[in-house]
Amino acid sequence: MEIIVAEQEGMVSLLIAGRLDGTSSGEFEKAVLPLASSGKALVLDCKGLLYISSAGIRSILMTARKVKASGASFSVRGLSGPVRETFLQSGFGSLITLEG
Amino acid sequence: MLFLSEEEKSEWRQRSDEILRGALSPGECCDGIRPNLIPVFYCYAGTLLSAKGLEEKGASWIREGAMLEEEGVFFNSFLSSFLERHGGRLVMPAVVFQDPAPFLHFAGVPTLKEARAAFRVHCAHSLPVFTKPFRIMDIGCGDGGLLTALLSHLRKAGRIGDIAEIVLLDASRAMCAMAEEKVGHAFPQASVRVVQSRIENFSGGLEGHFDVMLSSLAYHHMPRETKLVHLKKISPHTDHFIIFEVDSNNDTPEQFSPELALSVYQSYGSLIDWVFSHDAPLETAIPSVDAFLMMEAVSFFIQGRGARTDYHMLRPQWHDLFREGLGSAFTCRCDSIAYSDEYINLYTIHYGR
Numbered sequence: 001m002e003i004i005v006a007e008q009e010g011m012v013s014l015l016i017a018g019r020l021d022g023t024s025s026g027e028f029e030k031a032v033l034p035l036a037s038s039g040k041a042l043v044l045d046c047k048g049l050l051y052i053s054s055a056g057i058r059s060i061l062m063t064a065r066k067v068k069a070s071g072a073s074f075s076v077r078g079l080s081g082p083v084r085e086t087f088l089q090s091g092f093g094s095l096i097t098l099e100g
Numbered sequence: 101m102l103f104l105s106e107e108e109k110s111e112w113r114q115r116s117d118e119i120l121r122g123a124l125s126p127g128e129c130c131d132g133i134r135p136n137l138i139p140v141f142y143c144y145a146g147t148l149l150s151a152k153g154l155e156e157k158g159a160s161w162i163r164e165g166a167m168l169e170e171e172g173v174f175f176n177s178f179l180s181s182f183l184e185r186h187g188g189r190l191v192m193p194a195v196v197f198q199d200p201a202p203f204l205h206f207a208g209v210p211t212l213k214e215a216r217a218a219f220r221v222h223c224a225h226s227l228p229v230f231t232k233p234f235r236i237m238d239i240g241c242g243d244g245g246l247l248t249a250l251l252s253h254l255r256k257a258g259r260i261g262d263i264a265e266i267v268l269l270d271a272s273r274a275m276c277a278m279a280e281e282k283v284g285h286a287f288p289q290a291s292v293r294v295v296q297s298r299i300e301n302f303s304g305g306l307e308g309h310f311d312v313m314l315s316s317l318a319y320h321h322m323p324r325e326t327k328l329v330h331l332k333k334i335s336p337h338t339d340h341f342i343i344f345e346v347d348s349n350n351d352t353p354e355q356f357s358p359e360l361a362l363s364v365y366q367s368y369g370s371l372i373d374w375v376f377s378h379d380a381p382l383e384t385a386i387p388s389v390d391a392f393l394m395m396e397a398v399s400f401f402i403q404g405r406g407a408r409t410d411y412h413m414l415r416p417q418w419h420d421l422f423r424e425g426l427g428s429a430f431t432c433r434c435d436s437i438a439y440s441d442e443y444i445n446l447y448t449i450h451y452g453r
Contacts, residue, residue: 022377022379053380053382053385054378054380054382054386055376057376057382058377065168069167089185091183092177094163
């Protein structure tokens with residue numbers, strides 16, 4: 001899995017590509033959770049995301065909680081194809097702001 | 101495991117009345133509530149509102165609570181997704197165990213597998229050496245995986261030799277079929293009998309005598325008074341009775357009580373977190389939780405005692421039950437923890453003659 005971090009004024013953008021599953025969720029959490037507590041808005045750009053598993057959803061929700069606890073906003077954008085379909089059908093979209 | 105004081109229970113009830121009257125909204129209700137229990141209070145308020153028909157309001161409390169959940173618990177988050185997938189309603193999504201796949205996925209969760217391995221060790225350490233051909237009955241046998249592993253372990257540990265008889269009891273036809281195949285294949289010399297029934301319907305006609313009766317995550321499907329009736333009926337037919345259970349205060353608290361909400365939140369929130377941590381496609385993990393764990397969890401919020409099918413008890417309650425139901429001929433041989441964290445315990449309790 002690839003994670004690219006871009007910080008702009010008051011906002012962190014994270015571009016993730018590949019698979020977010022049990023193998024990569026530890027790496028994702030290690031990279032993302034420290035940024036999630038920074039108090040800056042966080043956007044997770046998933047246009048390169050090819051697959052998300054139960055462990056991946058858990059990691060994204062954990063991130064969303066940390067960002068919201070810091071008083072900032074969290075959103076996911078760029079979901080497409082089967083990953084978007086899976087995400088929407090799962091019902092977890094009710095907890096996360098989806099853009100695009 | 102966390103519990104509420106009498107003062108907290110009373111405070112939560114008072115606030116829930118105000119919430120039902122529309123006098124309190126999420127964010128306005130939490131002064132004085134222990135910070136780590138705030139997501140539980142949101143769950144309590146949300147499920148109460150939903151159960152009383154105020155579904156939209158209930159869902160909003162649960163969504164807000166999902167964003168406050170601590171690591172290791174996945175209850176409000178999953179319940180939010182569940183409501184989203186079920187028209188915003190607390191509904192019973194399926195007949196539990198009609199399809200064995202959800203349970204099989206759950207049984208493959210590493211934490212549960214480790215706890216079951218500890219259970220096998222507890223049994224081998226607490227049971228005596230059986231010199232005569234061994235007879236065992238598994239009440240709520242599931243797919244037979246636990247019993248197969250246990251018997252193999254007891255044999256390796258030198259506790260048992262030949263196996264004369266194995267009785268597999270389960271209410272699910274699909275589970276019975278899987279168990280019969282698995283156990284029959286593992287122990288071809290043994291007489292394997294399958295009974296598709298609930299223990300409530302079987303205990304009265306029980307014949308023969310068993311060295312061991314065991315029940316893993318199954319004997320809790322009856323309220324305490326019914327557990328007692330059937331324990332009294334089956335106790336003359338066994339020398340040892342062993343359970344593997346979840347420590348939860350789900351039997352005696354009233355429906356809509358804060359203590360029931362806290363107990364369900366902790367136990368099922370932990371179990372759901374285990375399922376989601378165990379990597380699987382969402383198409384596998386979600387039905388596993390919906391058709392098994394949520395089926396049970398939702399029942400606590402919409403069905404009263406006597407109607408629902410789950411009544412997990414706390415360990416001291418099991419000991420009281422065994423002392424009363426098994427009688428003075430039995431004594432406790434083992435009470436050991438197979439898994440424990442802040443929210444949930446799994447344990448082995450063994451009473452023997």
